[in-house]
Amino acid sequence: MNEKGKTLSIFTLLVYFFLIAPLVIIALTAFGESEFLKFPPESFSIRWFVNAFQTEMFISTFIISLKVAVISTFLALLMGIPASYIISRGNFKHKRLIESFFLSPVLIPQIVFGFSLFNFLIIKLKLPVFSSLLIGHTIFIIPYIIRVISANLENFDYEIEEAAVIFGASPLKTFFIIVLPNISSGVIASFILAFINSFNNVPISVFLTGPGISTLPIQMMSYVEYYFDPTVAALSVLLMLMTTVLMFIIERSLGLNYFVEN
């Protein structure tokens, strides 16, 4: 290995170290015995995992987070797939402008976005907390869906749709039997990506949650304010595990290169 290669690999190792070390520390402390977060732990147990599962508010907020993530992802797919289709296939003025408009929610700082939603949905329209959460999350994750599915559609030759139509399939039928099966990997990947983003979101949820209804990440934050035991560390490990499994599915269905290239 030459000099340059050596320096590069040292840097790579350092980057990996800073990325992974905090996660490793959290994972290890989660298995600690003591009442306080302590690294390295003196003895090991799984009591904080048990505690996490026994704490009612974690279970109930987990279910709310899950509901919000699943429903808002479905809603976002329902709007995002047709929108992506029209953006990538349509031929109209200001196409790029409309595309940017759909992608804009990720460009606005989430705090700002959350605050404005709070003003509009909760204060002005007086919507219930759960609906506000759903709406906020749906808008926030649509860009992820449009991004992935548009890229998928760009790679899908429009002539193939023309072929289906000339051989007797109506345009609508063509969408369901030709287009959808060929972008299914993108649909799965965008579903998971949107799900993860909704499930883990704090800055928007923090404005839209209210008395009685909270999401798991918000609950974890307020828990840390009062208790300093490793329960949150244990939960973090579980969440990491969930994300890893989901990312693994994306990798299998699309390949992570996909996101790097696009």
Next chain:
Amino acid sequence: MSFLSLENLTVAYGKNVVLEDFNLSINKGEFVSLLGPSGCGKTTTLRSIAGFVKAQKGKIMFKNQDFTEVPVHKKHFGFVFQNYALFPHLNVFDNVAFGLKMQKTVEAEIKKRVEEIIELVGLSGFLKRYPAELSGGQQQRVALARALVIEPDLLLLDEPLSNLDAKLRVEMRVEIRNIQQKLGLTTVYVTHDQEECFSISDRVVVMKDGEIEQLDSPEKIYRKPETEFVADFVGFENFFDLFQEGDHFKTSKDQLFKVSSADLDDNLDKFRASIRPDDIEITLAGGEQKENTIIGEIKISTFLGEKYQYNVETEYGEFVVNAATEKRVENNKKVNLYFPEDKIILVREE
């Protein structure tokens, strides 16, 4: 009444008008090719017939019915795309069966007809393969089979052979012609390849800038092009002016020229005369000067293998001459160029 006719068809992409008041009639069972350089509107014409492109104006009549507004999926046409456009998620059998399934043909009938056509294009044994697992030539056969199996009322092909290598191209065009004749399919074929087009068609439409330059049999197009563009396109590289005076022709320098094939029916007195590089006879200058001969000087000589090509400078401009001489005639030599009267054609000026 013709089988398919385009009447005053006007097609534009935004401000770019591709076809304007375009007219074309095709008879039943005929194989017609649209030939021309890229951008001449041939593909647009084909796509308008299919209905992929909407015309701003004009009508498409098919079997005496107005087909202009008939939705694409109800036309029962076959189309072979340049890039094949096979369905990537379906195997060969399902790709070919697609059209029949859309027509709600019964399962047993589908199986029988698909297997027949697959056999015809020589792909038996590939039924379970996916498009990505096939070579270009095989994909092309699947695309062809998919279009043929529905026994379309009209078969449209958009440069279907342009992605294949030369040998396969010749094989496939013979195959396409055979199947077309066997099934008696009315066919419109788009290509920019002259030889391919001549070998396969009953009639050829030479197009330029969205207009028909000439519509004739391949032989007629090759031997008797009517315009300078068509002549140039089929290999008449040399052009000069001839003026008609009574029953003979004169050059711009008043030299007499005999032309035996002067059957152009226009009442013009000025023509563009044209001749192929192979048909000019080149000899060293000197001796008695025959009629139909121009004196020139060799500027460039190129060895082409079986012959030499000379660029000869004359008072009428430069001429390209191919000569199968044994030895190269040196540059700057004075030569006589003889134009046999039966090899000269007269075309309309651009």
